[in-house]
Amino acid sequence: MLQLRFVTTLNSGAIFVPTSLPICAARRWPLLLVVGLLALGAPLGAVPAAGKDNSRYAALAAAGQGDGAMTVRPVARPDRRPPPLVGQPEAAVLRAGDTLAKVLTGAGLSAGEAHEATRALSRVFNPRRLAANQEITLYFKDQPPVTDGRRFTGFFFRPSVRREISVVAGPRGGFRAYERERTLTSRARYLTGRIEDSLYNAAQQADMPVAVLSQLIRIFSFDVDFQREVQRGDGFEVVYDHGHDAAGAPVVAGEITYAAMTLSGRTLRYYRFTPRSGITDYFSPSGQSVKKTLMRTPVDGARLSSGYGRRMHPILGYNKMHRGVDFAARTGTPIMAAGDGVIDQIGWNGAYGKYVRIRHNSTYKTAYAHLSRYRRGLKRGSRVRQGQTIGYVGSTGRSTGPHLHYEVLINGRQRNPMGLKLPAGEKLRGADMTRFKQVVAAINKTRDRLRPAAAMAMN
């Protein structure tokens, strides 16, 4: 195994000396090909914008634009409002391998009572779907008829952050189960940070939930090469919706409504907006969709590992000996299709190891090398959508550490993704643009209200 010691000077003057650096294969290029590429300078063809139905944000999308106003979610079944559980609450946890009945009998219920309560629950929730470490609150009252000196009045749990289930003992025995959507209040929250050593650490320091960081990275993975372009002194600003419970405690992170990143003095801003098409997306202040034909960082940012975002390695960039860019990530990190397309090649490819190539259109292809494995079922001719997982990071072929080797091919030739000017995505027009401007104004107002004076310099 090759051990490299790189010493590089960042713009800040700091020196980072990683000792085991993933290094890439695929460097035995015939001189003729190199000369040919330099001479021809493969032209950029016109590429149609990606289809409207392929929103990478569809899964994240919820209708409406939050401008920070309070919105109260309706109760799912107002007609089945559960009666309050009475008595003393007692916390229990379902251990891996345990059944609900075991938890209940462990708390002193008879086997018959535990069975009845479990059967009642199964009308709204399959008890076998209870997750390990599920917290369950049991209620007991010091009142006859007694079980182990007290009467069991029921139990309550939340199988998910928004779902509440209670099983309540009836006045004449028996149990009844109730299910309802938890009432959460959405409030806009503002976060900002300046990158010292990594985006990941800066996000942590800013108290940014991982789910929000993941969204931030996804939004900017069209514009930003997170391996090479994020440097000390860069910064970010985020406004997102945070769900609060009745007591005002933040319980769940929602969608980013505004995201800005300042990279080497240049600020990119995006606003969440749902045009008449119904596809929620992020748009620049001029109404340009963040989506491009290809992503610049086709690795899932939710699965950060050291070397990917945490530290700024001098990971191999593009040169005539290395005709792609490398992303250091843990083995098994999902790799995304950089754009919509069809699998053009999939299989072992010499020094590239496990290799996937996608044909996006008559001009563009992208290639992914050193994979640990492919997405199950993927084969030559399979259609893939932008952002869809195609495989997982590995170190197969000529490689000394887990990383993704990513290539962009234009008319069959590798091109430097760093310098690539990709065709822009959809642009808002007409009524959409008019409404978008109103949304932008509202979001800016929320942002400015929440933004501390110290951060104003970023704008």
Ligand SMILES: [Zn+2]
């Ligand atoms: Zn490489």
